Amino acid sequence: MNLITNVDGVNRNMTEQEQADYLDWQKEKQAQAQAQAQAALDKSNAKQVVLDKIGITADEAALLLG
Amino acid sequence: MGINAQTSVPKFTIGDVLTAANTNLLTNAPPVFAGTATRDAAFGGAGEKTLAEGQLCYLEDQNIVQFYDGAAWQLLPSGMSLVQAETSFTTAATFSANNVFTSTYKNYRIILNCTNGAGSITLKLRASATDTSANYNGISIYGTNSNPYQSAFNALGTDELYICDMEAATDGSGVGIIDVLSPQAAFATTTQGNFYGSNAGAQFWYSHFGRQSDATQFDGFTFLITSTGMTGTYTVYGYNK
Numbered sequence: 001m002n003l004i005t006n007v008d009g010v011n012r013n014m015t016e017q018e019q020a021d022y023l024d025w026q027k028e029k030q031a032q033a034q035a036q037a038q039a040a041l042d043k044s045n046a047k048q049v050v051l052d053k054i055g056i057t058a059d060e061a062a063l064l065l066g
Numbered sequence: 067m068g069i070n071a072q073t074s075v076p077k078f079t080i081g082d083v084l085t086a087a088n089t090n091l092l093t094n095a096p097p098v099f100a101g102t103a104t105r106d107a108a109f110g111g112a113g114e115k116t117l118a119e120g121q122l123c124y125l126e127d128q129n130i131v132q133f134y135d136g137a138a139w140q141l142l143p144s145g146m147s148l149v150q151a152e153t154s155f156t157t158a159a160t161f162s163a164n165n166v167f168t169s170t171y172k173n174y175r176i177i178l179n180c181t182n183g184a185g186s187i188t189l190k191l192r193a194s195a196t197d198t199s200a201n202y203n204g205i206s207i208y209g210t211n212s213n214p215y216q217s218a219f220n221a222l223g224t225d226e227l228y229i230c231d232m233e234a235a236t237d238g239s240g241v242g243i244i245d246v247l248s249p250q251a252a253f254a255t256t257t258q259g260n261f262y263g264s265n266a267g268a269q270f271w272y273s274h275f276g277r278q279s280d281a282t283q284f285d286g287f288t289f290l291i292t293s294t295g296m297t298g299t300y301t302v303y304g305y306n307k
Contacts, residue, residue, distance in 0.1 A: 003159045003295070004156065004157050004158045004159060004295055005158055005159060005160045005161065005162070006155035006156070006158040006160070006161035006162070007161070007162045007164070007195075008153075008162070008163060008164055009153040009154065009155075011155060011156050011158060014159070022159055022160065022290075025290070026159075026292055026293075028223075029186060029188070029222055029223075029292045030185075030292055030293075032221075032222050032223055033186055033222065033292065036218065036221060036222075
């Protein structure tokens with residue numbers, strides 16, 4: 001599969017080197033995005049555990065902290 | 067040369083017969099010239115007006131209106147000037163613009179209008195057609211209708227600036243503005259902007275603040291996306307000093 005790049009308005013296929021560089025970059029960024037999403041999920045879960053312990057909802061907690 | 071272009075700005079004297087051609091010239095307000103050479107040759111000759119402060123003109127080759135300040139022709143004052151006219155890209159994993167940041171302006175605005183693509187959009191600055199991939203720091207403050215206050219610092223690392231996510235065609239995501247401040251100065255370049263994005267069916271609104279700390283004098287930029295190539299347009303403006 002040829003990936004496309006556009007330079008100064010001209011669409012063209014990436015060179016082999018450009019494509020290899022892009023695919024390396026893409027792999028790294030997708031891993032970072034996944035890690036970030038997981039971290040957000042972990043944080044949300046941890047928050048819920050605390051809310052469950054004290055027996056209030058997230059909206060009630062927001063009222064208290066607001 | 068267009069149908070309204072003229073090669074002189076006539077000066078009439080008492081008793082001259084005003085022809086239809088003369089009248090047509092007079093209804094050019096301002097006078098229209100093919101370019102600067104014909105503009106400069108149109109004043110001061112026999113039967114021509116003397117160039118003086120306040121004179122206006124339109125140049126066909128540049129599509130601009132100018133005024134004469136008594137010493138030189140100047141652009142009409144405006145807040146911004148078009149640097150790179152709307153430029154299209156199609157299913158592009160990356161797109162780059164070279165030589166758009168110059169010493170003519172200090173600060174620039176990029177308007178991005180994606181109509182298709184998916185993934186995270188990021189931005190790198192570049193000089194001499196080479197992207198810089200280090201020393202970026204940026205924060206995205208973003209929200210959805212159910213969780214309006216979120217933020218992420220260096221969301222996708224320090225090798226570029228994270229701009230926003232987009233995931234589908236024609237939902238309006240991947241659309242926004244970003245200002246690039248002092249890219250040509252030999253010190254840090256800062257960026258800030260606002261984008262609409264989407265991810266996993268949720269609508270996201272992003273405010274972006276970024277910085278590249280090198281003393282590099284950048285002359286261009288590259289946008290990248292992590293999944294499906296982008297289709298859309300970008301336009302670059304310079305803020306007049």
